[in-house]
Amino acid sequence: MTRRSKPKRARYAYISSTAKTSRPYREILSAELWHLVFSYCLPLALFAIRDTCHMxxxxxxxxxxYLLAQAPLLLPIPPPNPRWYMRSGESPLAFRAYRCFFGITNPRARHLYGSATYTRLLFQPGKCYTCKNTTEGPPAWIHSKVYLCSTQCRHQFFRSQVEFMLPQRRFLPRQAIKPDQHIVLWLPRFTYTRGRKKTAILRRDLKAARKEYWREAVTPPTLEERRRRREALFKEYSYRCSLRRVVSDFQCYIDEWKQRIGHMAKEINHANVHRLKTLALKQRVPTANIRPAVKKLVNTRTQNYRHIAASRLRNFVTSKPKPRRGRCPQCGLLIASDRLDLHVAQHHPGHLPDSRLHVETGEFEHRCVLCTGTHGMKWYMADDLYRHRYHKHGVREPHTRERHSSIESEISVL
Structure with a gap:
């Protein structure tokens, strides 16, 4: 019996589909409207939006x-504006340094704040120089773009990644060579303030600068070529030195802004956490049982430097702890632990004990025999039981010795 082949379907055949496709976001709003929507976003939100798609x-x-340049203005305390220092400064070298480092071409243009390069430098996350973990901006030192995520990484950075400059050697490194007297002047510097204040330079920058000096000033074969390259290199060193001084001065303004914005973030976080705890207390929910979505909302608003409205918190229903279930010793039915005593009293009268051992504390707790209904399901410690009998039923509390003797007799009977 020969095997028959199945007829193949033509490639141009139309296949009907009943599945509904959602409209793409390109058809929801136009590019101009998306641009208007993004103009109300903070820098961190803009970086997340920018990594979404090509559009x-x-x-x-x-x-x-333009959007990245205007985004810092939405913060409660905007960072220092380099355009203002470019307009008010009188030094042409400082003007060139700001223009080169921050990418500002026209400082007198209206309705502009900083530049996109400046916003990326302050708010875009980077990798820690020590542990290589992703950390939020701004960097600890903007001139070298060095990120440090913790105090431990900062100490490790100054122990292994820098070369301290010694004053007895005219502020040269410990293992200095002859070209270092020209190189160290323009290298970015780091200040170590723990204990005695020290100045340091990055070992990576020092090695790269030595290689550059050797390649430009020593390697050329002829004396005339070495002299010409040496003069050009020293002119470049002069410009780099002025750039370092300008950026170091601007670093002071950024450090002051970081301190102010950090203090404000702590205050906002404290206010948001206090408002969250107050809401949890009103709903009688422990703080440990609050939903993770609410805690995430608090952290997000703290990063965006915004307070959480009380109406926004009420929309998040906090989760209550799931009640534990216990098995009835009489019928074996699984019931919530807080309703187990009521079940035994209603369906198995006479089997509810007058005293029992507390599971967590290991002490005896007693039930008031004089109480009836659901109020009689409450359990009291020995001292609390006598106070309850006196205030509720008028039974006078016995003497301390008599009380202890009665408690011992109840325990012996059990």
Whole structure:
């Protein structure tokens, strides 16, 4: 019997589908409207939007990053504006340094704040120089773009990654060579303030600068070529030195802004946590049982430097602890632990004990025999039981010795 082949379907055949496809976001709003929506976003939100798709990246990056340049103005305390220092400064070298480092071409243009390069430098996350973990901006030192995520990484950085400058050797490194007297002047510097204040330079920058000096000033074969390259290199060193001084001065303004914005973030976080605890207390929910979504909301608002409204917190229903279930010793039915005593009293009268051992504390607790109904399901310690009998039923509390003797007799009977 020969095997028959199945007829193949033509490639151009139309296949009907009943599945509904959602409208793409390109058809929901136009590019101009998306640009208007993104103009109300903070820098961190803009960086997240920019990494979403090619369309959003082009919208954020249009007009030389106009949205990124305006985003710091939405903060409660905006960072220092380098355009203002470029307009008010009198030094042409400082003007050139700001223009080169921050990418500002026209400092007198209206309705502009900083630049896209400046916003990325302050708010874009980077990798820690020591542990290589992703950390939030701004960097600890903007001139070298060095990120440090913790105090431990900072101490480790100064122990292994820098070369301290010694004053007895005219502020040269410990193992200095002859070209270092020209190199160290323009290298970015780091200040170590623990104990005695010290100045240091990055070992990576020092090695790269030595290689550059050897390649430009020593390697050329002829004397005339070495002299010409040496003069050009020293002119470059002069410009780098002025750039380092300008950026170091601007670093002071950024450090002051970081201190102010950090203090405000702590205050906002404290206010948000206090409002969250107050809401949990009103709903009689322990703080440990609050939903993770609410805690995430608190952290997000703290990063965005915004307070959480009480109406927004009420929308998040805090989770109550799931009640434990216990098995009835009489019928074996699984019932919530807080309703087990009521079940035994209603369905198995006479089997509810007058005293029992507390599971967590290991002490005896007693039930008031004089109480009836659901109020009689409460359990009291020995001292609390006598106070309850006196205030509720008028039974006078016995003497301390008599009380202890009666408690011992009840325990012996059990």
């Amino acid at each position: 959003f990246r082009s919208i954020v990056d249009r007009n030389d990053g």
